[in-house]
Structure formats: structure tokens, C-alpha cells
Amino acid sequence: MDxxxxxxxxxxxLHKIRxxxxxxxxxxxxxxxxxxxxxxxxxxxxxxxRQNGDNAYFIYNQHxxxxxxxxxxxxxxxxxxxxxxxxxYEMSREEVGRKVRERLNEPISEIHMVGGIHPxxxxxxxxxxxxxxxxxxxxxxxxxxxxxxxxxLAKLAGKPVGQTLEILREAGLGSIPGGGAxxxxxxxxxxxxxKKLSGEGWLEVAKIAHxxxxxxxxxxxxxxxxxxxxxxxxxxxxxxxxxxxxxxxxFIPLAFHPKNTQLSELGRTSGMDDLKNLAVARCFLDNxxxxxxxxxxIGPKMAQVALSFGADDVDGTVKEEIITHMAGAETExxxxxDELARLIKEAGRTPVQRGTLYDVIKSY
Ligand code: V47
Numbered sequence: 001m002d003x004x005x006x007x008x009x010x011x012x013x014l015h016k017i018r019x020x021x022x023x024x025x026x027x028x029x030x031x032x033x034x035x036x037x038x039x040x041x042x043x044x045x046x047x048x049x050r051q052n053g054d055n056a057y058f059i060y061n062q063h064x065x066x067x068x069x070x071x072x073x074x075x076x077x078x079x080x081x082x083x084x085x086x087x088x089y090e091m092s093r094e095e096v097g098r099k100v101r102e103r104l105n106e107p108i109s110e111i112h113m114v115g116g117i118h119p120x121x122x123x124x125x126x127x128x129x130x131x132x133x134x135x136x137x138x139x140x141x142x143x144x145x146x147x148x149x150x151x152x153l154a155k156l157a158g159k160p161v162g163q164t165l166e167i168l169r170e171a172g173l174g175s176i177p178g179g180g181a182x183x184x185x186x187x188x189x190x191x192x193x194x195k196k197l198s199g200e201g202w203l204e205v206a207k208i209a210h211x212x213x214x215x216x217x218x219x220x221x222x223x224x225x226x227x228x229x230x231x232x233x234x235x236x237x238x239x240x241x242x243x244x245x246x247x248x249x250x251f252i253p254l255a256f257h258p259k260n261t262q263l264s265e266l267g268r269t270s271g272m273d274d275l276k277n278l279a280v281a282r283c284f285l286d287n288x289x290x291x292x293x294x295x296x297x298i299g300p301k302m303a304q305v306a307l308s309f310g311a312d313d314v315d316g317t318v319k320e321e322i323i324t325h326m327a328g329a330e331t332e333x334x335x336x337x338d339e340l341a342r343l344i345k346e347a348g349r350t351p352v353q354r355g356t357l358y359d360v361i362k363s364y
Pocket of ligand 1: 076077078079146176177178179180181182217218219221252254255256257258261294315323324327
């Protein structure tokens with residue numbers, strides 16, 4: 001395999017990765033541009049196995065999208081709706097509670113809850129829904145509100161982000177999911193999501209959370225109009241932030257789904273691009289403990305293959321996924337623990353059911 005990587009012109013990067021040396025921006029761009037997918041995957045697999053051995057993680061989680069009403073209306077998003085839209089919805093505190101109660105008989109360890117940037121809901125709504133969930137299911141870890149939502153909540157609370165996070169933590173917030181990062185490039189933000197919090201703003205919220213001891217994830221939405229350079233700049237910003245705070249748990253590349261969006265003329269991502277984004281991220285983000293192949297977006301079969309291309313996590317049972325399905329995802333709404341464990345075993349990895357903070361719940 002080493003000879004093949006040499007022949008692919010990536011011998012110098014192999015040398016760096018073997019010696020745990022950081023790869024450069026130019027190296028990252030070369031990996032993206034290389035047609036030798038197996039060589040890039042091989043490099044990623046070295047880092048993957050060094051960091052996580054044969055373990056492949058999954059979680060028993062529940063997704064709740066409390067409202068799709070959003071003032072940002074990003075061009076790549078099919079989920080967000082104007083508050084006057086016929087498809088707009090918002091859940092009351094009681095409805096959120098009902099969603100949690102409906103599945104009390106399942107061993108769910110994490111509730112993943114995000115929504116849009118709602119123009120009217122008061123700050124107390126957000127603390128109330130956190131408290132409601134905790135009242136019904138005290139042991140569950142709530143991973144909620146993207147950095148974009150947190151910034152909005154701080155404005156609603158009229159308090160600095162740090163104090164806002166303390167209040168949310170008091171109400172039950174356990175950690176922050178990785179959404180809303182999109183691509184940090186001002187060009188991409190201007191063209192696709194001009195009303196959204198800037199990339200710098202997103203990173204600032206994440207770093208404040210980390211300094212308070214709150215872990216967060218990070219994402220990148222790929223496969224629309226971004227360039228390879230913009231992807232690497234996004235990864236560079238994340239790597240630098242992680243050097244500062246060490247508070248990111250996982251990086252999740254999100255495959256763009258065009259249906260029902262304002263970018264619907266674009267096609268779906270290719271299998272090559274899905275694996276490349278995971279593999280390059282694994283090589284580049286040397287300080288991120290985990291790389292997640294989100295099966296909802298790339299499909300369970302691609303997530304399985306991804307476990308040999310840098311990924312060590314496939315997310316979880318999910319259920320009732322709306323954001324990607326509104327944009328045309330054809331994957332199932334949920335997978336069972338047994339299905340996830342089988343998918344991982346068949347990939348030759350060790351299935352590990354984890355808690356949100358990668359604490360081991362059960363190793364198979
Ligand atoms: O913030 C929006 C993206 C995100 C589309 O932290 C789209 O573990 C693809 O962030 N096609 C929400 N993506 C999902 C998300 C996530 C999912 C799973 C796990 C974690 C985690 C985070 O989805 C949004 C946005 O960046 N998105 N529209 C679309 N059409």
C-alpha cells in the first residue's frame with residue numbers, strides 16, 4: 001500500500017502522517033484534488049486507527065426539532081420556513097414533553113434538539129423546554145441549540161454568550177451540536193446564508209462554550225458552491241480553534257441535499273466526495289478525537305464504508321429526522337441499535353454504544 005501511496009504522489013504526506021506531523025493547507029488541498037481515493041483513505045485510516053483503534057461508535061438518540069420557523073432562510077435549507085408559511089410549526093413546552101414521554105420505554109441516552117432562528121419566542125421558552133425534558137427524563141443528556149441559535153438566545157436574554165450558556169446549562173443543556181457552521185468563508189455565507197451568524201461568530205460561541213467546559217461538535221456543509229480551498233480554510237479555522245480550547249468532540253461533514261432548497265438546480269454529492277470529505281478531515285483535523293459519518297445524510301452503506309476512510313462514528317438511532325428528509329434524503333427515519341451494531345461489525349470494526357461524551361455504554 002505504501003508503494004501505491006508513493007505512486008499516487010502522496011508519499012510525503014504519508015511520511016508526515018506516520019510521524020504524527022501536522023499536514024499543511026497545501027497538503028490538504030492536494031488530498032482533496034487527488035483522484036486516488038484509496039490512497040487518501042489509507043492515510044486517513046492510519047490516523048483513525050491511531051486515535052480510535054477498531055472502535056466505531058454509535059448512540060441511542062432522539063431528535064427533536066422544536067420549530068422550523070426561521071428568519072435566516074438559508075438557500076441550502078429546506079427545513080426553515082417563514083412564520084407565515086403553511087408549513088411552519090412550533091412545539092409548545094407540552095408538545096416537546098409529549099415527544100419525550102412517547103419514547104420513555106426506550107434506552108435513549110441523548111436528545112438532540114435544534115430549530116430555526118425564531119422571530120418571536122422568548123428566552124424563557126428555551127429554558128422551559130430544556131427543563132421540561134429534564135423533568136421527564138432526568139438522566140438524559142441534552143445536546144441542543146447550534147452556535148447560531150446560542151448567539152440568538154444570548155441576544156434574547158440580553159446577556160453575554162457565556163452567561164447565557166450558564167443559564168442554559170442550569171436548565172439542562174449538556175452540550176452543543178455542530179450545526180450552523182456551513183462553510184465559514186464570507187463569500188459562501190454571503191451567497192447562501194447572508195443573514196446567518198458569521199463564521200467568526202460561530203467559532204467565538206464554540207470557544208466560549210469550551211472555556212466553560214461545555215463540549216461541542218463541528219460540521220461543514222459540502223457539495224454546493226464551495227471550493228476545495230474554502231473547505232480547507234474551514235478545516236483550518238476549526239483546527240486552530242481546537243488548538244486553543246480542545247472542546248470539540250467530533251467533526252461531521254454534512255452532504256448537501258438540494259431538493260426543495262433554493263439551490264435545487266445542484267446535484268447530490270457523489271460517493272467519492274462523501275468519502276473524500278471524511279478522509280481529508282481525518283488527516284487534517286489531527287486534534288479532533290472523532291470524525292462522524294452521519295448515516296442519515298450519506299446512507300448506511302456509505303457510512304459503513306466510511307469506517308475504513310477515517311470515520312469512527314456513525315451517529316445513532318435518530319428517529320424523526322426532518323432537516324435532511326425535507327431536502328430529499330431517501331434514507332430511513334431511524335435505525336435500531338442492532339442494525340447499527342451489525343453495520344459496524346460487517347465493516348470489521350468493534351461496535352461501541354456510547355454516551356454523548358464518548359463514555360462507553362456497551363461494547364459488542
Ligand atoms: O445546521 C441544512 C445542515 C445542519 C441542509 O452535532 C443541510 O452531532 C444537508 O448539524 N442538506 C443540521 N445539510 C444537522 C447537524 C447535525 C446532524 C447530525 C449530528 C450533528 C452533531 C449535527 O444540517 C444544519 C445545516 O448545516 N443542513 N440544510 C441540506 N439541504
